[in-house]
Amino acid sequence: MKPVTHTTHPQSASSGESEHVPKILGFTCDWAGFALDYAGMQRMSYPADIAFINLRCSARFDLADGVQALTKGADGLFFALCPLGDCHYEPGNHHALARINHLADLLEIAGLRRDRVAFYHADTTYAFGLAQAINGFEEKLKEFGTLSSQALGRPELVLRVAAMKRVCTSEPVRWLLSKELELVRKGNVFDEKLDPQDYDTMIKHILREEYEKGLILENLKEPCSAVDVAEATGIPAHRVFELIVELERETRARLDKIRKERPLYVEVVDG
Amino acid sequence: MEKVKIFLCQGCEISQKIDLEKLKKHFNSLAQVQSVETLAQLGDGAAREHLNGVEGALLFGACDERTHGSIFKFLAGGNPYQLVNLRERCAWVHDNKSEATLKAQRLLSMGLAELVTREHLTEWDLDLLERVLIIGAGPAGLACSRALAEQGIDVVLIEKSNRLGGTLRRTRTVWPSGEDSEKLLHRLYDGLQDKLHVTVYQETELVNLEESLHGYEVKLSNDAEEEVGAIVVATGVREVGGNLFEFEYRWRDRGKFRGPLAFEVKEGVHPFLLETAFWDAVMLRHEKPEERIVFFMPESVVLPEGFKEGAEKHNIEIIRGSIPGGVTGVTGVTGVMSLRPECKLRVIVKMPRRGTGVTGVTGWKGAHVKLGKLVGNLSENLAQALRIPQDTNGYLAQRRYRIRPRDVVHPGIFVVGGAHTPMPMEETINHAFVVAARIKALFDTKPKRLPGAQIDEEVCIGCGYCAAVCPYGAPILERTDTGHKARMSPRFCTLCGLCIAGCPVFAISDPVKSRDTIKAQIRAWGETS
Numbered sequence: 198m199k200p201v202t203h204t205t206h207p208q209s210a211s212s213g214e215s216e217h218v219p220k221i222l223g224f225t226c227d228w229a230g231f232a233l234d235y236a237g238m239q240r241m242s243y244p245a246d247i248a249f250i251n252l253r254c255s256a257r258f259d260l261a262d263g264v265q266a267l268t269k270g271a272d273g274l275f276f277a278l279c280p281l282g283d284c285h286y287e288p289g290n291h292h293a294l295a296r297i298n299h300l301a302d303l304l305e306i307a308g309l310r311r312d313r314v315a316f317y318h319a320d321t322t323y324a325f326g327l328a329q330a331i332n333g334f335e336e337k338l339k340e341f342g343t344l345s346s347q348a349l350g351r352p353e354l355v356l357r358v359a360a361m362k363r364v365c366t367s368e369p370v371r372w373l374l375s376k377e378l379e380l381v382r383k384g385n386v387f388d389e390k391l392d393p394q395d396y397d398t399m400i401k402h403i404l405r406e407e408y409e410k411g412l413i414l415e416n417l418k419e420p421c422s423a424v425d426v427a428e429a430t431g432i433p434a435h436r437v438f439e440l441i442v443e444l445e446r447e448t449r450a451r452l453d454k455i456r457k458e459r460p461l462y463v464e465v466v467d468g
Numbered sequence: 469m470e471k472v473k474i475f476l477c478q479g480c481e482i483s484q485k486i487d488l489e490k491l492k493k494h495f496n497s498l499a500q501v502q503s504v505e506t507l508a509q510l511g512d513g514a515a516r517e518h519l520n521g522v523e524g525a526l527l528f529g530a531c532d533e534r535t536h537g538s539i540f541k542f543l544a545g546g547n548p549y550q551l552v553n554l555r556e557r558c559a560w561v562h563d564n565k566s567e568a569t570l571k572a573q574r575l576l577s578m579g580l581a582e583l584v585t586r587e588h589l590t591e592w593d594l595d596l597l598e599r600v601l602i603i604g605a606g607p608a609g610l611a612c613s614r615a616l617a618e619q620g621i622d623v624v625l626i627e628k629s630n631r632l633g634g635t636l637r638r639t640r641t642v643w644p645s646g647e648d649s650e651k652l653l654h655r656l657y658d659g660l661q662d663k664l665h666v667t668v669y670q671e672t673e674l675v676n677l678e679e680s681l682h683g684y685e686v687k688l689s690n691d692a693e694e695e696v697g698a699i700v701v702a703t704g705v706r707e708v709g710g711n712l713f714e715f716e717y718r719w720r721d722r723g724k725f726r727g728p729l730a731f732e733v734k735e736g737v738h739p740f741l742l743e744t745a746f747w748d749a750v751m752l753r754h755e756k757p758e759e760r761i762v763f764f765m766p767e768s769v770v771l772p773e774g775f776k777e778g779a780e781k782h783n784i785e786i787i788r789g790s791i792p793g794g795v796t797g798v799t800g801v802t803g804v805m806s807l808r809p810e811c812k813l814r815v816i817v818k819m820p821r822r823g824t825g826v827t828g829v830t831g832w833k834g835a836h837v838k839l840g841k842l843v844g845n846l847s848e849n850l851a852q853a854l855r856i857p858q859d860t861n862g863y864l865a866q867r868r869y870r871i872r873p874r875d876v877v878h879p880g881i882f883v884v885g886g887a888h889t890p891m892p893m894e895e896t897i898n899h900a901f902v903v904a905a906r907i908k909a910l911f912d913t914k915p916k917r918l919p920g921a922q923i924d925e926e927v928c929i930g931c932g933y934c935a936a937v938c939p940y941g942a943p944i945l946e947r948t949d950t951g952h953k954a955r956m957s958p959r960f961c962t963l964c965g966l967c968i969a970g971c972p973v974f975a976i977s978d979p980v981k982s983r984d985t986i987k988a989q990i991r992a993w994g995e996t997s
Binding site: 222231233234235236237238240241242243245246248249250252253254256257258259260262265266268269270271285286287288289292296328368369371372374375376378379 | 534557562963968980981990991995
């Protein structure tokens with residue numbers, strides 16, 4: 198995809214560069230933060246357009262926070278976490294990695310690139326590697342262009358990210374994502390362990406379905422027919438109809454009225 | 469929320485790399501901010517005087533929390549404050565002044581968002597009772613109680629069996645030094661004898677454990693109830709499927725058996741058992757130069773260094789494979805062994821004897837010692853109550869071994885010696901002393917903790933995710949009339965946030981970095997441009 202200059206980005210405008218300067222939000226755990234400070238002490242330079250939010254453990258990272266960062270103009274998300282097996286909170290970074298993976302899956306499903314999420318296992322002294330990883334990520338993001346360039350404009354991006362947000366805050370999805378390590382390693386109530394690949398396929402399938410449902414619901418804020426929704430979202434009409442039926446069953450959408458022999462559906466708003 | 473006063477440090481290249489005047493102008497225009505000041509060096513005497521008596525929320529733009537955190541805590545003087553690292557995270561890594569200024573603005577905005585949205589936290593005083601429960605009176609437990617008693621700390625020592633000494637009482641030699649066990653045991657025991665602070669309960673086990681205000685309330689099987697500030701788990705190891713410990717225990721009766729001696733080694737044997745058996749074999753070789761002594765072991769067993777050479781030297785055979793024909797029906801004899809004359813104890817153990825149990829023609833005609841498997845000695849229930857994870861062999865997991873190997877599992881719960889994994893005796897004793905020192909340090913430093921994560925019971929759906937996923941066992945799933953609800957034990961919570969970020973219904977909240985704080989930070993980050 199061709200890099201497009203982000204007009205709302207004053208930095209690139211003021212410096213007069215044709216190149217897009219990506220905006221990166223970083224999340225770091227307290228302990229990988231050592232590496233960041235160490236990079237400072239060693240005067241290793243990395244791009245200034247990355248700022249980190251400190252979390253106690255990388256496991257504190259919530260998918261919903263990641264999606265919120267996308268709505269606030271992040272072109273990429275970077276994670277600094279402890280090396281696997283060295284987490285100060287036991288399995289914390291395994292869970293964090295799973296969440297990062299789900300976020301990447303979601304980005305891919307939404308037609309944005311999954312490479313917009315990157316992570317680095319930074320031990321205290323891995324400052325050089327960390328700085329290099331950030332530099333590499335920045336280069337990559339420059340190549341990709343802004344997030345909205347990938348989603349064909351700002352309104353389209355807002356729609357997609359809104360659908361992603363619906364996925365991240367949906368209770369069943371969160372429940373399933375959180376259970377990953379338990380289901381894969383310990384087994385379910387019948388002591389059946391899921392194959393990690395099977396689980397991955399299943400998760401991707403469910404994320405896609407939930408994302409499509411989210412897109413449809415975003416379009417059902419006003420009464421709308423299935424065909425119109427299909428046109429707006431680009432999902433095939435028969436699939437839209439299937440999903441709307443499912444949404445009706447889940448009482449998340451309902452039939453509003455029938456106009457010109459076409460049923461119009463609308464989202465059910467709680468409370 | 470009252471208005472925020474911002475103080476920016478000019479030292480350490482910050483003023484050269486970052487345009488502080490621009491930042492001042494920007495933040496002065498914000499409604500939340502009362503004043504922005506730049507100081508030559510935050511933390512020096514002049515700044516301290518300047519900040520003396522300042523009230524309200526403070527935001528410092530200066531350096532690292534880890535190196536200078538205590539200074540800023542002092543500067544804030546009890547006011548809510550937030551420290552933003554403009555040095556390592558900004559001035560020292562970015563050369564372009566305008567970019568660095570923008571980043572500093574972002575960082576300060578994020579810090580401001582955190583300061584404004586965060587509740588003012590009061591640290592929770594872990595007012596621990598200076599009394600320690602030690603579970604297991606093996607070498608580790610004895611050494612630890614002695615070291616603690618010498619420092620004037622009350623110790624309650626409980627032992628499952630009716631004799632003190634643990635594994636050390638059962639083995640003839642100390643691994644790996646080869647010292648006489650009894651001598652070491654006497655040393656440990658004598659050191660403990662005249663200590664006033666030690667209460668010993670024999671034939672007693674831990675039944676139940678509950679958090680209390682000053683530590684833990686423990687219930688023992690002898691109906692005693694104690695409140696302690698710390699618990700040391702020194703349960704050690706036990707042998708399963710073998711009789712080497714019994715063989716060693718009855719070492720004095722070795723004259724009773726004649727004939728060849730077989731040591732049957734199983735796969736995955738611990739070097740502790742293998743070396744101990746080897747010393748026995750060498751000892752017996754000196755006493756019975758003519759008898760056959762054989763180690764039967766599978767191919768996969770890796771011999772310790774010098775084992776093969778030693779065996780050759782002392783004419784001890786090593787045969788790879790199982791005993792041809794097998795061994796059946798070893799009968800037992802009784803004997804008396806005493807550690808000290810005043811505490812005699814009659815024990816019944818199975819003693820391998822010549823001629824007994826030889827049935828088949830091909831079977832082993834002689835004494836037979838099996839080397840079993842070493843497993844952890846702590847029961848599953850207790851491990852759960854103490855919230856220490858066990859591996860498949862029953863050993864208690866060493867948490868963060870590479871980072872802080874001897875550190876507490878939970879505030880006030882420690883594991884020493886073989887309960888972690890079988891280890892050399894010197895290491896065990898050393899371990900016990902280290903833990904004793906740590907307990908003393910824990911009591912003396914009067915630790916404070918931040919409040920743990922909180923679960924909103926109204927929102928909780930009782931799915932059990934948090935209880936299943938927490939590595940510290942802080943949330944517990946409880947049955948209620950309508951289903952399940954999770955309850956948090958604040959003492960065990962480390963605020964890692966694993967459950968907070970994974971909760972399907974957002975029922976768990978983090979008092980230090982709440983969901984709102986992170987959202988506000990992201991918003992502040994996004995709006996800065």
